Amino acid sequence: MLLDLLGVVYDGDTQIAGAATAIEHLRNAALPLRFVSNTTRSPRRAIIAQLVAMGIRVADDELLTPARAATEWLRRHDRQPHLLVHPNLEAEFSGLEGGSGRAVVVGDAGEAFDHASLNRAFRELVAGADFVALATNRTFKDADGLLSLDTGAFVAALEFASGRSPVVLGKPSPDFFRSALAGLNCPAADAVMVGDDAENDVAGALRAGLGAALLVRTGKYRPNDETRFDPAPTAVVDDLAAATDWILNRAAA
Template sequence: MISGVLLDLAGVIYDGEEIIPGATDAVARLREAGLPIRFVSNTTRSNKQAILKRLDGLGLSVTGDEFFTPAQAARKWLEEHDRSPYLLVHPDLVPDFQGLAGGQGKALVVGDAGEAFDYQTLNAAFRELIEDAEFLGLAPNRTFQDADGKLSLDAGAFITALEFASQKRAIILGKPSPEFFLLALASMSCSKAEAVMVGDDAETDVAGALQAGLSQALLVRTGKYRPGDETRFRPPPTATVDDISAAADWILAEHNTWSRE
């Protein structure tokens, strides 16, 4: 039975500055069927309000309660552990961390800093770690689909480099962290056994969701997907479909089957 849906954004709902054909209709059909939706994104180049505004401009209305980001999880962690953030993130993400000033030390927060990933900034981050800062990784993604349609290095490569140099493991707060998936499910009172994840990243979206205990996860052939991705990581996708429209068809068929029984 499916009673809740988690959707990735980049590569599933939109691609660059364009909405993926059929995405708005697919989301509407899921909502009309009474299925609650949460959008779970590892995007760390834009703050939450900017992404919500972008979605609205693309014709998709999403409330703040429906949208989960690693920056939200990091802010919660920093508040609970009374740490102030040392940020190695994209400048557009900085507003999500305003007002934090913990008294029990620092925590290095690494996201997709883009052009800021140079020797000087990475070395400064390394020095914070060896001087006893905690280490928070917003997302471990290896790659993302860049504006030119090609894959580019994502934050995961730089998190791994800092782990190697400092001999300190990062606490990962976005996908594929089980806690991130479970936080989104808890917000709509949906059990793991009745949830499905839809993403374009076979590792962090799909295998990550299944490892977190979700019963089903679909891989779409849009965004960063490349032929053969469905066989590269374990567990494999429950199904691989062309796009979000096909994913909605699959989910609704499963949902309606259970509804009739």
């Protein structure tokens, strides 16, 4: 079981109704869980603390974020990062200053996205730095309840200007989903993804070989999202509680 967080388990600092109970039902059914988030504004410790405050217990190894995937990638390729990320996330990349090469790492920098910061990243790319995108989401549901630009728009701008294609480390990268499944003792064909993003959560999971992907009508979901991307969701359900019922009924069949 792979669960998205923002828009599935919580909106902002508010738990989506029934989410904590649904997660407990999944745990009580002894289904292995991973929480897979494309958020690139909050460090891991803040995400876990937020979940704990909502009554949702999460072990460190149950949470996979693009920042964790990126630090592993940078170490593996001996690269030091040029960061274009939210200030809250910068500490996740400490200790990576000594790499033999450079890599531009782009996340949701929020207000830090401006011409100067984008141009610095562009110049690094032109000079030969690797190009790493933590995610390529188009939009996210912001604190005011409306959609806002997400990382993908700024990644696309740098890609267009530099002529360079990024390595994408968050959803919908197949490697991200495979990393989430590693250690779960669950073949991809038996795994289920639950998300509110028809493109990155759902279609991405199905393209990565997961057996099913459920789209919830919470978070960033908008009517007819299920018709906009291929592959289409295995099922569209109201929320995580309904997704849990779907999963447990399938497991019992």
